[in-house]
Amino acid sequence: MTESPYDKNPYSGIAISSLIRAFRCPRQYYFYKKNEFASNGKYIICREVSSSGQDETFDQIWKTVNLLDPTIPSKLQDFLHVCLDANKNAPRRPWTELDRTVRSKQLSIYGQLDKFDERTGECTLTRCTKAPKTGCWPDDRVRATALLLCVSETADIRPKGIYIEYIPSGIIRYYTPTPKDRRIVIHTLRQIHAIDKGNFPPRPLNPPCKGCRFEDTCTSYEPRKLSGLFKK
Numbered sequence: 001m002t003e004s005p006y007d008k009n010p011y012s013g014i015a016i017s018s019l020i021r022a023f024r025c026p027r028q029y030y031f032y033k034k035n036e037f038a039s040n041g042k043y044i045i046c047r048e049v050s051s052s053g054q055d056e057t058f059d060q061i062w063k064t065v066n067l068l069d070p071t072i073p074s075k076l077q078d079f080l081h082v083c084l085d086a087n088k089n090a091p092r093r094p095w096t097e098l099d100r101t102v103r104s105k106q107l108s109i110y111g112q113l114d115k116f117d118e119r120t121g122e123c124t125l126t127r128c129t130k131a132p133k134t135g136c137w138p139d140d141r142v143r144a145t146a147l148l149l150c151v152s153e154t155a156d157i158r159p160k161g162i163y164i165e166y167i168p169s170g171i172i173r174y175y176t177p178t179p180k181d182r183r184i185v186i187h188t189l190r191q192i193h194a195i196d197k198g199n200f201p202p203r204p205l206n207p208p209c210k211g212c213r214f215e216d217t218c219t220s221y222e223p224r225k226l227s228g229l230f231k232k
């Protein structure tokens, strides 16, 4: 049997976090490829709240968060207070494994499942954003779909949906991906492959430009209009 790159390296392929960037805006994916940005620490806090016991105190959780990321800014203590208040009476989704790497050879993608319960096959995704009024955010639908496609290959089970914990709201939603979601994953992967081959992507129809850190760079990449070139 021929050995594929996957057999040697579980991280070969496209990270689901990169897929989400490209889904938001293919140009963001293009610019992120050229720059590294540190995480803002909120995710680490939410992960600890999600996996902590109901009786764990603020001090205990903050201590663990600091062990995980000694550079975490102390101003994020307020965010931890918000999360703990929101989750005071919220149930925690059960798990037997945390941070399980899952991958799909077929799609050449991999990602990290926050919680997996091998007794029931239940999968949980932990988010550090507030919950929308209903359902889940578009990014999370794509993330959930890609993760479940990976779980089906990695764990040999086919969960219908995934729990999404919106920690700052203390709300848990269950999402079942649709064929449309799977089409979006496949289409976005095609866009990524084109960018990785060196193509600069066109501006999408409704890009999330407000607050985008690449706004200036992005504008400088726009082809200049011919009429502008001949202005005196």
Ligand code: SF4
Pocket: 025, 026, 027, 028, 031, 203, 204, 207, 208, 209, 210, 212, 213, 214, 215, 218, 219
């Ligand atoms: S400024 Fe708009 S089009 Fe450009 S990368 Fe950001 S979101 Fe995408």
